[in-house]
Amino acid sequence: MSVSIIGMNCRSCKTEIVEFFSLGQMPSINVFLKKEEEFSGEKKYNLSVGFCPKCSLVQIIDTIPPKDLFVDYVYFSAVSTHFLEHCKENAAELTKKLNLGKESLILEIASNDGSQLQCFKDLGVSVLGVDPAKNIAKVANEKGIKTIDEFFSYDLAKKLKEEQNVQADLIFGANVLAHVEGITDFVKGVKELLKPQGTAVFEFPYVRGLVENKFDVIYHEHVFYYSLLALRELFKGADLEIYDVKMTPMQGGSLMFFASHTGAFPIHQNVQDLITKEIESGFDKLETYQKMNENVMGIKKDLLDLLVKIKGEGKKVVAYSASAKGTVLLNYFGINSNYINFIVDKAKAKQGLYTPGTHLLVYPPEKISEEKPDYVLILCWNLADEVMEMQELKNWRQDGGKFIIPIPEVKVV
Ligand SMILES: [Zn+2]
Structure with a gap:
């Protein structure tokens, strides 16, 4: 497989790292926008990941200076x-x-x-x-x-x-x-x-x-x-x-x-056991991580095909969670207001603001029972159980509302 040398050294052992996955240009996941006039001036930065062939550390290639990141952090x-x-x-x-x-x-x-x-x-x-x-x-x-x-x-x-x-x-x-x-x-x-x-x-x-x-x-x-x-x-x-x-x-x-x-x-035996398991899983090899490219493209295709089909049927989809995960997925897959009607999030600090990059207005979860969309795309898929059991969504669910879980593979429940 071809590798691209990027002239960057490992932040742990100082060996030159190799890029294996790129998500293109991405805004900071923490910078929510207050008004539409801010859309055109929104900053984006290259987002790609590399592997250190010496110490196996996987790391981001370009970062945003810390002073730009935590000033008005909206996660509680x-x-x-x-x-x-x-x-x-x-x-x-x-x-x-x-x-x-x-x-x-x-x-x-x-x-x-x-x-x-x-x-x-x-x-x-x-x-x-x-x-x-x-x-x-x-x-x-x-x-x-x-x-x-x-x-x-x-x-x-x-x-x-x-x-x-x-x-x-x-x-x-x-x-x-x-x-x-x-x-x-x-x-x-x-x-x-x-x-x-x-x-x-x-x-x-x-x-x-x-x-x-x-x-x-x-x-x-x-x-x-x-x-x-x-x-x-x-x-x-x-x-x-x-x-x-x-x-x-x-x-x-x-x-x-x-x-x-x-x-x-x-030293507990489970330390050595996990090291052994990691070597068996190829965590010390570049090829293991390179496989991500093909796999993630598969998810993107499945999800966009589904969203296009739903739209073609004249149905509505909204997204749940303006989290880091949500921002990354929406931006990388190019899912904006063409596919999604709106986004909701429990965090009051995010409500009334626009999501980074995709510029969806964030509403409280109650908006789902008011607007009654056909599908809710759960972007915080790791908390899917918690979301699906939410009291606020109970009536909507009983009326036939369905969830889409995008990762690790696209499914409708
Ligand atoms: Zn290293």
Whole structure:
């Protein structure tokens, strides 16, 4: 197979990476537009993914500068009930597994509105959050979850250690490790703030999703798609060691891992088991990822054929969820108001705004029962069960409304 050399080095091991999948020009998934006059000036950036032949790390080629990304971030973690349940489970499980108590400190990186830390705090553990989104950190602080509104880095870690004597028993991060471009500096910062017997726990969408056609996890802000193979090398570089791993259902398939200072804990057998499985699955080979191109084209064809057929029958389709996933899928497949009548989202902060790139006006979910479309395209397909059981959609469903689930393959239910 032909490979394109792009003159870019791996952000972990500095070896030259190879591009294997491109989604063309894409706006930032976080920048919703307030009025129609903004459409023509909307910024778009190249979105493509590469593979490191040395450490196997899959990564975005071009990113958007961080200062443009989080200024007015409209995602609040508290909107998904599924997510809140997961936070509670995490808190209970980690507190028990790591023997955390009143004397312990938990530091969460990218702590958002403090939903996860609140669950730890409810169990009597001290908590501290770091989140660069100023508006969201403010919400957390007002709720009594102390949150520093800065990007986490080695410099910030050093400052916290020297000036405030911060040393954590648990450093936790969900969906952050994949988003930080300066990842070696970030991991060095984690090392700096971890107590000698402390554990760092991170959770993020697992790279397996890419080879299972879940291409809508790809966006500029999501810089890395980790395998355990790639992670182990990254952490080794900061003299940290991964000693346990587990799979979780978040984001349609996530990996959670436990890291410590080298030698602090015995390494669980499941670490080696997963490494073996990854090698068997070809996660260390470029060809494995290149297969995405053909597979995703198949989904695009199936979905567009279906939407065209529905339109031909004079029926209506609306989309559910103006999430990152939704934005990526709509833009990459070119699904705009020619196919979709409108889009709904539970997040109040997004309602009344236009979606990035496709410029669909976002309404609250109640709009579905008012307008009674024939189909609802679920863009947050990983939460399809939650959406299909929503009270607001019950009557519409009973009147014959149908759902379209696009990924990992197009189906109507
Ligand atoms: Zn590398």
